[in-house]
Amino acid sequence: MKKFSDRTAVITGAASGIGLELARRAATEGMNLVLADIEFDKLEAAAATLNLPPRRVLLRKTDVSQEVEIAALADAAFDRFGGVHLLCNNAGVGLTRVTWEHATADWEWVLGVNLWSVIHGIQHFLPRMLKQDAPGHIVNTASAAGLLSTPGMAAYNVSKHGVVTLSETLYGELTAAQAHVGVSVLCPTWVSTGIQNSVRTRQERFGDTAPAGAQSIAYAERMDQAVASGRLSAADMATAVFDAVAHDRFYVIPHRRINQAIELRMHDILNLRNPTPLG
Numbered sequence: 001m002k003k004f005s006d007r008t009a010v011i012t013g014a015a016s017g018i019g020l021e022l023a024r025r026a027a028t029e030g031m032n033l034v035l036a037d038i039e040f041d042k043l044e045a046a047a048a049t050l051n052l053p054p055r056r057v058l059l060r061k062t063d064v065s066q067e068v069e070i071a072a073l074a075d076a077a078f079d080r081f082g083g084v085h086l087l088c089n090n091a092g093v094g095l096t097r098v099t100w101e102h103a104t105a106d107w108e109w110v111l112g113v114n115l116w117s118v119i120h121g122i123q124h125f126l127p128r129m130l131k132q133d134a135p136g137h138i139v140n141t142a143s144a145a146g147l148l149s150t151p152g153m154a155a156y157n158v159s160k161h162g163v164v165t166l167s168e169t170l171y172g173e174l175t176a177a178q179a180h181v182g183v184s185v186l187c188p189t190w191v192s193t194g195i196q197n198s199v200r201t202r203q204e205r206f207g208d209t210a211p212a213g214a215q216s217i218a219y220a221e222r223m224d225q226a227v228a229s230g231r232l233s234a235a236d237m238a239t240a241v242f243d244a245v246a247h248d249r250f251y252v253i254p255h256r257r258i259n260q261a262i263e264l265r266m267h268d269i270l271n272l273r274n275p276t277p278l279g
């Protein structure tokens with residue numbers, strides 16, 4: 001997809017972090033914006049900083065883990081702008097604790113927001129995007145966690161591995177179909193955003209997480225430090241994404257130093273070695 005101006009972008013998780021920077025870049029490119037987030041007040045405040053005329057923006061309170069809400073988001077976007085050209089399935093949450101301290105509700109929350117949201121996004125937007133005349137592109141925000149298996153974040157890892165393989169599968173299918181809709185997967189490592197405070201958006205139906213033990217607390221502290229010290233910014237992620245979309249590049253892995261860890265994992269698999277422990 002080469003042309004962005006006067007096209008329409010739908011971005012989930014747009015009130016904060018990477019989603020907000022994707023929105024900022026899309027606005028700069030002259031796109032119409034459909035911005036969705038579960039935190040609506042924050043979304044309104046964030047959207048105001050984009051200084052766009054109201055005719056170019058649609059804000060929707062959306063819980064992306066709910067299919068009915070994604071379906072309504074798609075209807076609203078197509079009704080308002082007549083088409084959707086860039087879909088960024090970006091909203092996500094993190095949870096840090098050892099696997100045996102993940103309750104069922106923890107798994108359901110993380111998989112719902114991080115993986116089911118992308119599944120529903122594809123279900124409800126892609127068939128309509130394929131029927132449009134204009135080219136389109138889907139960007140799924142996964143993570144380096146979708147390429148590795150870092151301890152202390154089982155549900156997050158599972159959700160992001162799911163997003164990577166879903167995106168790879170879709171890439172193969174769209175290529176075979178010679179479709180004019182492309183797909184990319186964003187796999188950052190650490191970016192300083194609101195992700196370490198994800199519990200703020202945990203829906204009531206999931207209840208509270210159970211108290212964490214010492215090992216989980218240590219992992220969480222390490223993760224807090226890593227995220228806070230992220231060497232690339234959310235704006236860098238948006239730059240990498242728009243570059244990838246313009247050049248139809250599938251893998252968007254802005255932190256190149258992660259290559260070593262990916263390579264090590266691949267060698268472990270190919271050589272039937274036990275997984276080399278990660279940090």
Ligand SMILES: NC(=O)c1ccc[n+]([C@@H]2O[C@H](COP(=O)([O-])OP(=O)(O)OC[C@H]3O[C@@H](n4cnc5c(N)ncnc54)[C@H](O)[C@@H]3O)[C@@H](O)[C@H]2O)c1
Nearest residue numbers: 013015016017018038063064091092143190191193194195
């Ligand atoms: N920050 C990092 O280090 C990092 C690294 C790799 C991948 N990611 C991924 O980047 C994406 C964006 O996260 P971020 O780092 O900008 O964090 P963030 O917390 O700053 O932004 C996430 C946004 O998603 C929204 N959200 C949460 N649950 C939602 C729901 N049920 N429905 C709709 N919106 C919901 C939040 O309100 C928030 O605005 C996520 O998918 C995350 O997993 C982040």
